[in-house]
Amino acid sequence: MNLKMMSLGKKPSVIREIFEYSNRRKAQIGAENVFDFSLGNPSIPAPKAVNDAIVSLVSEGNSVALHGYTSAAGDMAVRTKIAENIKSRFGADASAQNIYMTCGAAASLTVSLKAVCNEGDEVILLAPYFPEYDVFVENANAVSVAVCGVGNNFDLDLSALEKAISEKTAAIIINSPNNPTGNVISAEQIEALAALLKEKSKEYKKSIYIIADEPYRELTYGVEVPYIPNYYDNTIVCYSYSKSLSLPGERIGYIFVSPKCEGASDIFAAVCGAGRSLGFVCAPSLMQRVAMECDGMTADISEYDKNRRLLYDSLTEMGYTAVEPKGAFYLFVKSLEEDANAFCERAKKYELLLVPSDSFGAEGYVRISYCVAYDTIKRSLSAFKALYDEYEVK
Numbered sequence: 001m002n003l004k005m006m007s008l009g010k011k012p013s014v015i016r017e018i019f020e021y022s023n024r025r026k027a028q029i030g031a032e033n034v035f036d037f038s039l040g041n042p043s044i045p046a047p048k049a050v051n052d053a054i055v056s057l058v059s060e061g062n063s064v065a066l067h068g069y070t071s072a073a074g075d076m077a078v079r080t081k082i083a084e085n086i087k088s089r090f091g092a093d094a095s096a097q098n099i100y101m102t103c104g105a106a107a108s109l110t111v112s113l114k115a116v117c118n119e120g121d122e123v124i125l126l127a128p129y130f131p132e133y134d135v136f137v138e139n140a141n142a143v144s145v146a147v148c149g150v151g152n153n154f155d156l157d158l159s160a161l162e163k164a165i166s167e168k169t170a171a172i173i174i175n176s177p178n179n180p181t182g183n184v185i186s187a188e189q190i191e192a193l194a195a196l197l198k199e200k201s202k203e204y205k206k207s208i209y210i211i212a213d214e215p216y217r218e219l220t221y222g223v224e225v226p227y228i229p230n231y232y233d234n235t236i237v238c239y240s241y242s243k244s245l246s247l248p249g250e251r252i253g254y255i256f257v258s259p260k261c262e263g264a265s266d267i268f269a270a271v272c273g274a275g276r277s278l279g280f281v282c283a284p285s286l287m288q289r290v291a292m293e294c295d296g297m298t299a300d301i302s303e304y305d306k307n308r309r310l311l312y313d314s315l316t317e318m319g320y321t322a323v324e325p326k327g328a329f330y331l332f333v334k335s336l337e338e339d340a341n342a343f344c345e346r347a348k349k350y351e352l353l354l355v356p357s358d359s360f361g362a363e364g365y366v367r368i369s370y371c372v373a374y375d376t377i378k379r380s381l382s383a384f385k386a387l388y389d390e391y392e393v394k
């Protein structure tokens, strides 16, 4: 038995532990009395077009073809449509030969990392970051190097990045809009990062890839999310429909290897090889078809926006400090004591279930997932106030 895998399987993530606690507590005191802000599970329904597409596809009659294997990289018509959309939506060059269909962003990342990393390579992660990145990087026999963001919004720290890049750096993962901060990296920052990576690639005579993890691309509130392949050639986009179409359980997404990558066709071959080696071939066939019909659509995110405003405005008015989220559905709030874990324990007294930032590679904050009912947020505000007052009195 592989002991490392066993311990990974046995060790529940912090978020999962809170989820289990939440279920126990709900059974004890009633679901409506627990304010569970732990999970990033979309709370708004998939667009009607998704259900319509499913109904129409399964009614078409050719169920053998519909439910059968597609080619390993995905159905050609699906990949062609997605590539056309990339061209028309973002003005980036793309063709079906650059698209590999996957089971969501997690699979896209695992496959992409395996495709670009060799044993002992380093992958730069921008803290705070999605905790599973460490697991995915290790799976690619590479090593995570965390670089924390700066300022109130955890923006890119270019000088720290410059120091962190070495001859071993294979890639840097960019996640914008970000989980857990809700921050969106501006075009100016991406330009500066691209310039730095070009300089370092030249210095070390190797390609350094940006892996753009984009499950939240469409979840934005009045800001543009720069399309990284338009700024940096060696970019691999890991896209997922989990959040944009509220389809996380259906496991569908894709990898886009920019044709501007050096040796793009070899990198795409490495993606196919990594998919093969990890068993991520032929993403769910019905969902590939749904993606073809609904690519570019977004669930009605006005409810997230309402939640965002209510939570951010109310908490900051009470005296909390938080990153103003420009995208995704998370609020990153400064803990009222140094140890965010102790703060989360205290919040439990008020039935507030928050995630400590340590699990995201940064200390002293908590993440609040606001993909919940508006009413839950409204009713939770007095609990947040009581929690704040407890610290004020001290």
Ligand code: PLP
Pocket: 040, 103, 104, 105, 106, 107, 130, 175, 179, 213, 215, 240, 241, 242, 248, 253
């Ligand atoms: N990347 C980030 C930043 C996420 O927040 C998530 C899920 O929450 C994923 C990747 C995985 O997404 P998927 O459900 O598409 O695998």
